[in-house]
Amino acid sequence: MITTDFVPGSPSWLDLGSPDTAAAARFYGSVFGWDFQPHGPETGGYGIFQLDGKTVAGMGPLTEEGARSAWMIYFRTTDTDATAASVRRAGGTVRVPPMGPGEGEGRMAQFTDPQGGQFAVFQPGTYRGLETADRAGTLSWTELYTTDAAAAKQFYGTVFGWATEDVPLPGGGGTYSLITPAGRGKERMQGGLMELPAEQLSLNSGRPYWHPVFGTGDCDATAAKVTEGGGTIRMGPETAQGVGRLAVCLDPAGADFVVLQPEEGSLG
Numbered sequence: 001m002i003t004t005d006f007v008p009g010s011p012s013w014l015d016l017g018s019p020d021t022a023a024a025a026r027f028y029g030s031v032f033g034w035d036f037q038p039h040g041p042e043t044g045g046y047g048i049f050q051l052d053g054k055t056v057a058g059m060g061p062l063t064e065e066g067a068r069s070a071w072m073i074y075f076r077t078t079d080t081d082a083t084a085a086s087v088r089r090a091g092g093t094v095r096v097p098p099m100g101p102g103e104g105e106g107r108m109a110q111f112t113d114p115q116g117g118q119f120a121v122f123q124p125g126t127y128r129g130l131e132t133a134d135r136a137g138t139l140s141w142t143e144l145y146t147t148d149a150a151a152a153k154q155f156y157g158t159v160f161g162w163a164t165e166d167v168p169l170p171g172g173g174g175t176y177s178l179i180t181p182a183g184r185g186k187e188r189m190q191g192g193l194m195e196l197p198a199e200q201l202s203l204n205s206g207r208p209y210w211h212p213v214f215g216t217g218d219c220d221a222t223a224a225k226v227t228e229g230g231g232t233i234r235m236g237p238e239t240a241q242g243v244g245r246l247a248v249c250l251d252p253a254g255a256d257f258v259v260l261q262p263e264e265g266s267l268g
Contacts, residue, residue: 015058
């Protein structure tokens with residue numbers, strides 16, 4: 001369960017890098033009912049998505065040469081510089097060094113894990129991060145597809161202190177590792193990671209990647225909105241026993257995300 005009483009190592013922000021922010025705003029507005037609020041030209045086109053007046057994500061134009069459109073997940077830290085040092089010691093790379101988005105608003109940094117998965121951290125200031133989560137149209141889970149699950153668990157365990165629990169996938173499909181923040185109970189489980197061969201990671205040229213899972217009260221209806229808005233369904237909708245009904249989606253620019261209707265009932 002992802003909550004907004006953030007603890008170190010828990011997801012506290014996410015944003016989308018898009019080649020066409022106006023088109024992306026229309027797409028996510030049609031799928032989830034999000035409203036995009038640009039922050040003005042001084043932020044380089046960055047802005048926030050809101051649902052019912054509460055912030056659920058950010059978005060800005062792609063700024064890296066050759067980068068694909070994708071979602072970036074930020075995990076809470078109490079010390080951005082210390083986390084950057086820990087990433088380096090554990091074999092990762094600092095892609096964007098610690099910096100502040102605005103006066104007193106907080107600090108962030110972006111990293112690459114040793115296998116190539118990109119992620120970020122956010123240290124709060126006056127800005128706290130997501131204002132709502134774990135409901136329809138908001139972040140409800142995070143997921144890493146990696147080429148080396150054991151190495152990923154060791155790296156993120158070193159950097160964030162995450163606890164992981166391995167569970168078998170249905171039908172002998174391998175192992176899925178559930179992620180919980182350091183020192184927290186299973187009720188705070190926030191995501192998972194799964195090992196896949198590089199040939200199954202073609203979306204990111206064979207490299208590992210994180211993606212968000214958004215809640216929905218009706219997976220099939222949301223999947224239909226994805227295709228109606230110009231997106232693509234890569235898998236599903238299908239029912240995963242013990243999890244719920246889900247679909248793996250791409251927005252019109254190719255950014256991947258999952259929509260999930262939990263098994264225990266519809267999200268509000």
